[in-house]
Amino acid sequence: MAKYSRLHGSVGLISLANPPVNALSSVVRHAISEKVAKAFRDPEVTCVVICGENGVFCGGADIREFASTMRGPPLVPMIDAIEEGEKPVVAAIEGVAFGGGLELALGCHYRIAHYKARVGLPEVTLGLLPAAGGTQRLPRLTGVAPALQLITTGRHVAAPEALKLGIVDQVTEQNTVEVAVQFAKSVVGQALHNRRLSLRQLSCPPDGLFEETMAQIKQRARGAVAPIACVQAVKAAATLPFKAGMDKERDLMATLFNSGQAKALQYSFFAQRSVAKWNLPNGAHSGISKARAVHRAAVIGLGTMGRGIVVSLVRAGISVIAMETNEKQLHTGKKMVIAILEKDAQKHNAAPRADLVHFTERLSDLSNVDLVIEAVYEDMVLKKDIFKQLSMICKPDAFLCTNTSALNVDELAAVTGRPEMVVGMHFFAPAHVMKLLEVVYGQHSSPEAVATAMQLGKRLGKVSVAVGNCPGFVGNRMMKLYVEQAHFLLEEGATPEQVDEALEEFGFAMGIFKVSDLSGLDVGWRVRKEAGLTGAGVDWKEPPRRRQGRRYSPLADLLCEKGHLGQKTSRGWYLYEKPGGRDPKPDQGLHSFLVEYRSKYGLKARRIDKDEVLERCLFSLINEGFCILDDGIASGPEDVDVIYVHGYGWPRHRGGPMFYADMVGLSKVLERLEFYHQAHPDVPYLKPSPLLRKLVRNGSPPIREWREFLKRPHSHL
Numbered sequence: 006m007a008k009y010s011r012l013h014g015s016v017g018l019i020s021l022a023n024p025p026v027n028a029l030s031s032v033v034r035h036a037i038s039e040k041v042a043k044a045f046r047d048p049e050v051t052c053v054v055i056c057g058e059n060g061v062f063c064g065g066a067d068i069r070e071f072a073s074t075m076r077g078p079p080l081v082p083m084i085d086a087i088e089e090g091e092k093p094v095v096a097a098i099e100g101v102a103f104g105g106g107l108e109l110a111l112g113c114h115y116r117i118a119h120y121k122a123r124v125g126l127p128e129v130t131l132g133l134l135p136a137a138g139g140t141q142r143l144p145r146l147t148g149v150a151p152a153l154q155l156i157t158t159g160r161h162v163a164a165p166e167a168l169k170l171g172i173v174d175q176v177t178e179q180n181t182v183e184v185a186v187q188f189a190k191s192v193v194g195q196a197l198h199n200r201r202l203s204l205r206q207l208s209c210p211p212d213g214l215f216e217e218t219m220a221q222i223k224q225r226a227r228g229a230v231a232p233i234a235c236v237q238a239v240k241a242a243a244t245l246p247f248k249a250g251m252d253k254e255r256d257l258m259a260t261l262f263n264s265g266q267a268k269a270l271q272y273s274f275f276a277q278r279s280v281a282k283w284n285l286p287n288g289a290h291s292g293i294s295k296a297r298a299v300h301r302a303a304v305i306g307l308g309t310m311g312r313g314i315v316v317s318l319v320r321a322g323i324s325v326i327a328m329e330t331n332e333k334q335l336h337t338g339k340k341m342v343i344a345i346l347e348k349d350a351q352k353h354n355a356a357p358r359a360d361l362v363h364f365t366e367r368l369s370d371l372s373n374v375d376l377v378i379e380a381v382y383e384d385m386v387l388k389k390d391i392f393k394q395l396s397m398i399c400k401p402d403a404f405l406c407t408n409t410s411a412l413n414v415d416e417l418a419a420v421t422g423r424p425e426m427v428v429g430m431h432f433f434a435p436a437h438v439m440k441l442l443e444v445v446y447g448q449h450s451s452p453e454a455v456a457t458a459m460q461l462g463k464r465l466g467k468v469s470v471a472v473g474n475c476p477g478f479v480g481n482r483m484m485k486l487y488v489e490q491a492h493f494l495l496e497e498g499a500t501p502e503q504v505d506e507a508l509e510e511f512g513f514a515m516g517i518f519k520v521s522d523l524s525g526l527d528v529g530w531r532v533r534k535e536a537g538l539t540g541a542g543v544d545w546k547e548p549p550r551r552r553q554g555r556r557y558s559p560l561a562d563l564l565c566e567k568g569h570l571g572q573k574t575s576r577g578w579y580l581y582e583k584p585g586g587r588d589p590k591p592d593q594g595l596h597s598f599l600v601e602y603r604s605k606y607g608l609k610a611r612r613i614d615k616d617e618v619l620e621r622c623l624f625s626l627i628n629e630g631f632c633i634l635d636d637g638i639a640s641g642p643e644d645v646d647v648i649y650v651h652g653y654g655w656p657r658h659r660g661g662p663m664f665y666a667d668m669v670g671l672s673k674v675l676e677r678l679e680f681y682h683q684a685h686p687d688v689p690y691l692k693p694s695p696l697l698r699k700l701v702r703n704g705s706p707p708i709r710e711w712r713e714f715l716k717r718p719h720s721h722l
C-alpha cells in the first residue's frame with residue numbers, strides 16, 4: 006500500500022509501505038495512482054514528495070507477481086501521469102531505488118537521495134529490461150553511453166556517483182524526506198517543462214557505440230538475451246521519438262517476459278535468498294541457531310586457497326593470523342596477500358589493511374583465535390595431525406574449520422576433543438574472488454558452529470550454502486561425474502575442443518577441459534590417487550580401463566605422468582605458447598595421443614554430436630544432484646543450483662542443473678539417462694536416481710514442489 010499525508014499544509018507526502026523493500030505490487034501501484042491523483046486534485050496541495058517507509062524508497066516491481074497474470078494498474082501510465090502533472094513531484098530516495106522504483110523516480114520532476122542510497126536498473130539480471138520507461142528516460146537524463154552501461158549490466162550506483170551522472174539532483178546526509186519536502190516547496194511555481202524527461206532531446210551518441218556494445222555483449226552474455234534487448238531498447242531511445250521508443254521498449258519486454266531465461270534468472274534470485282535460510286537434518290535451522298561473533302581468525306596454509314581466504318577475512322575487517330610452516334611458501338604467500346591488499350587500497354583510495362594480518366610459522370600462535378580455517382593441501386594424514394594439535398592449542402570455544410574440497414569432515418572432527426566445533430568451510434579458488442562457500446556440517450557439528458560459519462560467509466560477501474558431509478559434498482560430488490563423462494567422450498571419439506565448444510555454447514564460461522588446464526591436471530590426479538583409482542593403490546588384476554568394478558578412463562593420469570599438467574606446464578588438454586600461458590590452442594600431439602590410446606584399447610572412434618556431449622555431461626551431473634537430494638546432503642534443489650551457478654560457472658540464465666532438468670522435462674531426463682545407462686552398464690551413476698523416478702511417477706511436479714517428495718530429515722537431537 007501507500008500512505009498519504011499533508012505536511013506544512015501544502016505538501017502531499019506519499020509513502021510506499023510494503024515491507025521489506027516496498028516492492029511495487031499491484032496493491033502498491035493502485036495506492037500510488039490513487040494518492041497521486043488525490044494530491045493533484047487537492048487545491049491546497051502545491052507540491053508532492055514520494056518516499057518509502059523504513060528507510061527504503063523502492064526495490065522495484067514485485068518479482069513474485071511475474072509468475073502469475075499481472076493485475077492492477079500498470080506502471081507506465083502511472084509514471085506518465087506523475088510526469089505530466091502540473092505540481093512538482095520530488096522523489097526522496099533512501100536505501101535503494103531499483104528497477105521500477107528508479108523508473109518511478111525518473112517520472113518525478115526532481116530526485117533527492119540520501120548519501121548512502123543506491124540506484125540502478127537491475128532488470129537485466131532478472132532476464133528483463135526496464136519496461137516502465139527506464140530505457141527511454143535514463144538516456145535522456147545521463148546521456149546514452151552511461152545509460153547503456155547501467156541498463157545492460159544492471160550495476161548499482163551509489164548516490165555520489167548518481168549525482169555526478171545527473172540521475173539525482175541532490176545528495177544529502179540529513180533526513181532525506183525533510184530535505185525533499187523543503188526542496189519541493191522551494192520549486193513550487195517553477196516551470197516543469199524541462200523537468201519532464203520524456204520531453205528532452207537526446208544528443209547524438211558517439212559513432213559505433215551501439216555496434217561496439219552489442220559485439221561486447223554478445224561475447225560476454227554467453228547466450229543471455231536480455232542484455233541484447235537492453236541495447237536495442239536504448240538504441241530506440243537514441244533514434245526514435247519518446248513515444249515510439251516506449252512502444253519498442255514494450256515490445257522487447259513482451260518477448261523477454263515469458264522467456265525461459267527470465268524464469269531461470271528470477272528463480273536464481275529467490276534461490277540465492279532461500280539458501281540463507283538453512284536447515285539441518287537434526288532440526289536445527291537458521292531461525293533458531295545463533296552465530297557467535299568472530300573477531301580474530303586464523304588460516305593455516307598459505308597456498309593459493311589460504312592466501313585468498315586471508316584476503317577475504319581482512320577485507321571484512323577481521324584480524325587474521327596466517328600460519329605456514331614452509332618458509333618459502335610463507336614468504337611468497339605474505340608477498341601475495343600484501344600485494345592484493347595494497348591493490349585494494351589503491352582502488353578504494355584507502356590505507357592498506359595489511360596491519361590486520363600477522364604472519365607466523367608457529368601453530369602455538371593460534372591459541373587465542375575465535376575460529377581457524379585449515380587450508381593445507383588435500384592429505385588426510387596431514388589434516389588430522391593439524392586438527393589434533395589445534396584441539397590442544399586453541400581455546401576451548403574456538404571453532405575449527407577445514408577448507409577441504411572433498412575429504413570426510415567427521416573423520417577430522419573425530420581426532421579433536423570438540424567434534425561439535427568442527428565444520429567444513431569449502432571456499433572456491435581464488436577464494437577472494439569466487440562467491441561460493443559450502444558450509445559442511447558433520448554428524449556432530451553444533452547448530453552454533455554452522456550458524457557461525459554461515460554468518461562469517463555472509464560477512465565475507467559469499468553466497469553460503471549449508472551442505473551435508475559426503476565425498477565431494479555437493480559441488481565436487483556432482484562435478485566428478487561430469488568430468489568422467491567428458492573423459493569417456495574422448496575415449497569414444499571426441500576431442501577436448503568439441504566437448505568444450507558444446508559446453509561453452511550451452512553457456513559455461515569455459516569448457517571442462519579448459520577449466521582442467523587452468524586449475525592443473527595434478528589436482529584431480531592427487532584426488533584419484535587418494536581414492537586408490539591410480540598410483541600405488543590400484544588393483545592391477547582388474548581389466549584395463551576398469552577400476553573398483555566400473556569403467557574408468559586413465560587418460561588424465563597418462564597426461565599427468567607425461568608432465569602435461571595444463572597451463573602451468575604449457576601442455577595439458579590444449580597447447581599453450583609458454584608455461585603459464587592462457588590462450589589454449591588445439592594440440593595435434595594430444596590428438597595423436599588419443600588416436601594411439603584408442604587403438605591400444607581397441608576403441609573405435611565415432612562421431613559424437615553436441616546433444617550427446619551435453620546429455621552425457623549434464624544429465625549425469627543432474628542425476629547425481631537428485632541422489633544428493635535423496636540423501637539429504639542438500640536440503641533442496643535451490644541449494645544445488647546456487648552452488649552450480651556461483652561456484653562452477655553454470656550459466657545463470659539457465660538457473661542451475663536442477664532448474665534446467667525441470668525446464669527440459671523430468672521424463673526426458675529420465676528417458677535419456679535410461680538410454681545411456683543401457684548403452685554404458687559399467688557406469689553405475691547413469692542409472693536414474695530413485696528420486697527422479699519418483700518425481701516422474703508423480704507427474705513431474707514443478708521444481709518448487711520437489712521438497713515435498715524428499716525424505717523427511719531425521720533428528721539426531
Ligand SMILES: CCCCCCCC/C=C\C=C\CC(=O)SCCNC(=O)CCNC(=O)[C@H](O)C(C)(C)COP(=O)(O)OP(=O)(O)OC[C@H]1O[C@@H](n2cnc3c(N)ncnc32)[C@H](O)[C@@H]1OP(=O)(O)O
Pocket residue numbers: 025026028064065066067068069075080101103104105106127128131133134135136137258259262275278279
Ligand atoms: C507481456 C509483457 C507484460 C510486461 C508487464 C510488466 C511491466 C513491468 C514494468 C516494469 C518492470 C519493472 C521491473 C522491475 O522492477 S524488476 C525488479 C527490479 N528490482 C530488483 O531487481 C531488486 C531486487 N532486490 C534486491 O536487489 C535486494 O533485495 C534489495 C532491494 C537491495 C534488498 O537487499 P537486502 O536488504 O539484502 O534484502 P534481500 O535481498 O534479502 O530481500 C529481502 C526480501 O525482499 C524480497 N525482495 C527483494 N526485492 C524484491 C522485489 N523486487 N520483489 C519481490 N520481493 C523482493 C527478497 O526476496 C527477500 O525476501 P525473502 O527473504 O522472503 O526471499
